[in-house]
Amino acid sequence: MTSKHHILSYCKIRNNTITLNEGVVFHEEDNSDFPTFIKSAYHHLETAYPKFFKMDDLSKLAFLATDILLKNEQLDEQNDNNIAVVFSNRASSLETDRAHQKTIQNSENYYPSPAIFVYTLPNICIGEISIKHKLYSENSFFIFDNFNADHLFDYANSLLEDRKADKVLCGWVEFDANHYDAFIYLVDKNGSIEHTPQTILKLYNT
Amino acid sequence: MTKVFVSHNNIISSLGFTTKDVVEKVSDEVSGIQLIDNPSLFNQKFYSSLVDKSILNQKFKALQPDSEYTLLEQMMISSLQSSVLASGIEIDNRVGLIISTTKGNVDALDQNNTFPKERAYLSELGKAVASFFNFKNDAIIVSNACVSGVLALAIAKRYISQGTYDHVFVVGGDLVTPFILSGFNSFQALSDTICQPYDANRKGINIGEVAVSALVTKNEGNLSEDAVEILGEASCNDANHISGPSRTGEGLFRSMQSAFRQAKIQPNSIDYISAHGTATSYNDEMEAIAFNRMQLQDVPMNSLKGYFGHTLGASGLLETVIGMNALKNNMLYTSLGFNELGVSKPINVIEKPQKTELTTFLKTASGFGGCNTAIILKKLKKND
Structure with missing residues (x-):
C-alpha cells in the first residue's frame, strides 16, 4: 500500500546535537547542560528572537526544533500557512510544574509568579511557535507513555483528509529533569519519505 | 462520511453526581459556587465550586476498588462508570479512551501528599483509569489548556472517522488545588465575588472542579435521550x-x-x-x-x-x-x-x-x- 501523504522534512534535538533531515546543523562537544547547549545553538543558528529567553525549557526545545525545520521550508510568512501542530510527550510540562510547586511549597517563602505559571501547560510551546510563524491553525498536545507513531499518523491523516490543514507538523518534545528529546516532522502531500507509522518510527529511532 | 454522536454521559460536581440532578439545578438557577475558607487549599477565602468528598468517597467505595486511587482518579472513574454502564458497551479493542485534563494529579507534587510524586505524570493517571475498566487500548491524554474538553470530543470524532475506534469514552477532570489557585491568583485573575460572565462589573474567574464523561460513538443504536450528532x-x-x-x-x-x-x-x-x-x-x-x-x-x-x-x-x-x-x-x-x-x-x-x-x-x-x-x-x- 502506498501512503497518501509524505514526510517533507524532520528535525531532531538530542544528545547535544541538532540534525535536520540527514545532516547535523549544530553539535556541542563538551557535556554542557541543556540551558547552555540550547543557548549556544540559538546563537549559532542566528535565531534572533529575544522572546526565546523568557520561555521555559520545553518551549525552548520545541521552538528551536520548529524554527530550524520551518526556516528550511522557506515559508512565505506574509501569507497564511495552514500548518497544524500536533505535539506529544510523556512528562507534559512537569519540569515547570515542579518549579511552580517550589514557589508555593513553603508558606514562609511563598512567591508564585505568572511568568512561571503560564508555562505549566504543555501546549504553551505550540502557542510560542504559532506566534513566531503566524500559524492560525489546528493545534493539540497529547500525552503518551512512549513515542506513539500510530496515533500521530492517524491524527495527521485525519487533519489532512478533513482539510483542516494543508500540512501537519507532528512530533515528540520531551523535557524532564534534564533529559530532553525532540523529534518533529512535517507531513505534506509531496515529499521523498512515505508517511507510514513504520517510517515515522524508523526516523524517530535512528 | 461517518456520522458521529455524543451520547451517554455523567457529571460529578458540586451540583450533584448525575447529569439529571445537575441539569435540574441549572434549570432552577442554583449556583454550586460558595465562599470557601480552607487554608490547606488557599491562604485566603475564595469562591469555588467543590465536589463533596464524603459523597464521592461513598460512591467510589461502592465500586470496590482494589488499590489506592487519587481524588481526581476517583472522580473520573466514578463518572466513567456511569457512562460505561448506561451505554451497555463492552470494552473491547474497538473502544478507545480519551482523558481531558490540564493538570491531572499535580497535587502529588506537594510534599504533604501521600501519593508518590510519579503519580503526577499524566500517563500514570491514564493507566489508573484505563486499568480500572480493563480498556484494551492505552488512554489518549489531551492536555491543551482550557479547550481540552471540547477538543477531546473533536479528537474522538476524528479517531472514529479514521477507523481507529468505533466508540470512544471521553472523561475530563481537574481539581481545585493550591497549585492552580496560587497560579491564577498570581495572574490577578481570581474574582473576590461569584463570577459574572459578560457583566459590566465582572472581576475575573472562580476556579471549580468536576469530572465529566461521555460516550462518542458512530453507532446509531442505543443512543441516550440527550444524544447529539457532531x-x-x-x-x-x-x-x-x-x-x-x-x-x-x-x-x-x-x-x-x-x-x-x-x-x-x-x-x-x-x-x-x-x-x-x-x-x-x-x-x-x-x-x-x-x-x-x-x-x-x-x-x-x-x-x-x-x-x-x-x-x-x-x-x-x-x-x-x-x-x-x-x-x-x-x-x-x-x-x-x-x-x-x-x-x-x-x-x-x-x-x-x-x-x-x-x-x-x-x-x-x-x-x-x-x-x-x-x-x-x-x-x-x-x-x-
Whole structure:
C-alpha cells in the first residue's frame, strides 16, 4: 500500500546535537547542560528572537526544533500557512510544574509568579511557535507513555483528509529533569519519505 | 462520511453526581459556587465550586476498588462508570479512551501528599483509569489548556472517522488545588465575588472542579435521550499571545468559520451558543467581538461559569453535556451572574430560563497558548 501523504522534512534535538533531515546543523562537544547547549545553538543558528529567553525549557526545545525545520521550508510568512501542530510527550510540562510547586511549597517563602505559571501547560510551546510563524491553525498536545507513531499518523491523516490543514507538523518534545528529546516532522502531500507509522518510527529511532 | 454522536454521559460536581440532578439545578438557577475558607487549599477565602468528598468517597467505595486511587482518579472513574454502564458497551479493542485534563494529579507534587510524586505524570493517571475498566487500548491524554474538553470530543470524532475506534469514552477532570489557585491568583485573575460572565462589573474567574464523561460513538443504536450528532468542529490558534486572548478574536472566529464549513450550515441555523465566558475582562470582550464577526450576536447565549466556576480541562465537556440537555429539554438556561452588558459589542445573553424549540447549538472555548475551539451539535430526537 502506498501512503497518501509524505514526510517533507524532520528535525531532531538530542544528545547535544541538532540534525535536520540527514545532516547535523549544530553539535556541542563538551557535556554542557541543556540551558547552555540550547543557548549556544540559538546563537549559532542566528535565531534572533529575544522572546526565546523568557520561555521555559520545553518551549525552548520545541521552538528551536520548529524554527530550524520551518526556516528550511522557506515559508512565505506574509501569507497564511495552514500548518497544524500536533505535539506529544510523556512528562507534559512537569519540569515547570515542579518549579511552580517550589514557589508555593513553603508558606514562609511563598512567591508564585505568572511568568512561571503560564508555562505549566504543555501546549504553551505550540502557542510560542504559532506566534513566531503566524500559524492560525489546528493545534493539540497529547500525552503518551512512549513515542506513539500510530496515533500521530492517524491524527495527521485525519487533519489532512478533513482539510483542516494543508500540512501537519507532528512530533515528540520531551523535557524532564534534564533529559530532553525532540523529534518533529512535517507531513505534506509531496515529499521523498512515505508517511507510514513504520517510517515515522524508523526516523524517530535512528 | 461517518456520522458521529455524543451520547451517554455523567457529571460529578458540586451540583450533584448525575447529569439529571445537575441539569435540574441549572434549570432552577442554583449556583454550586460558595465562599470557601480552607487554608490547606488557599491562604485566603475564595469562591469555588467543590465536589463533596464524603459523597464521592461513598460512591467510589461502592465500586470496590482494589488499590489506592487519587481524588481526581476517583472522580473520573466514578463518572466513567456511569457512562460505561448506561451505554451497555463492552470494552473491547474497538473502544478507545480519551482523558481531558490540564493538570491531572499535580497535587502529588506537594510534599504533604501521600501519593508518590510519579503519580503526577499524566500517563500514570491514564493507566489508573484505563486499568480500572480493563480498556484494551492505552488512554489518549489531551492536555491543551482550557479547550481540552471540547477538543477531546473533536479528537474522538476524528479517531472514529479514521477507523481507529468505533466508540470512544471521553472523561475530563481537574481539581481545585493550591497549585492552580496560587497560579491564577498570581495572574490577578481570581474574582473576590461569584463570577459574572459578560457583566459590566465582572472581576475575573472562580476556579471549580468536576469530572465529566461521555460516550462518542458512530453507532446509531442505543443512543441516550440527550444524544447529539457532531456536525462540525475545529480548533484554531490566535498566533498572538500565550496568556491573553487576541483583541480581534481571530482564533475563535477562524475556529467557528471552519466548524461551520464542515457542518455545511450557516450561522443562522444556530439556536443557542454555549460560550466560554470566564468573566475575565479580556476573554469576554474577545468572545463578543468574535461572535459579532460571525454574525451570531442575536443568538441566545450563556456562560455556565456562574454555576460551576471555571473547571479547566473539563469545562468544555461539562458545558457540552449541559448544552445537550438544553436541546433535549428545549430550554435556554440563564447565564448566571449577568445583569448589565459589559462588553463593547452587542450579544444576546440569556437572563432568565426560557422554553423554546432548540435543535442545534454551538459550543466554544478558548485558552492559554492562544488556543480556541468550536463544535456544532444537533439533537436527534424531538422532545417536548
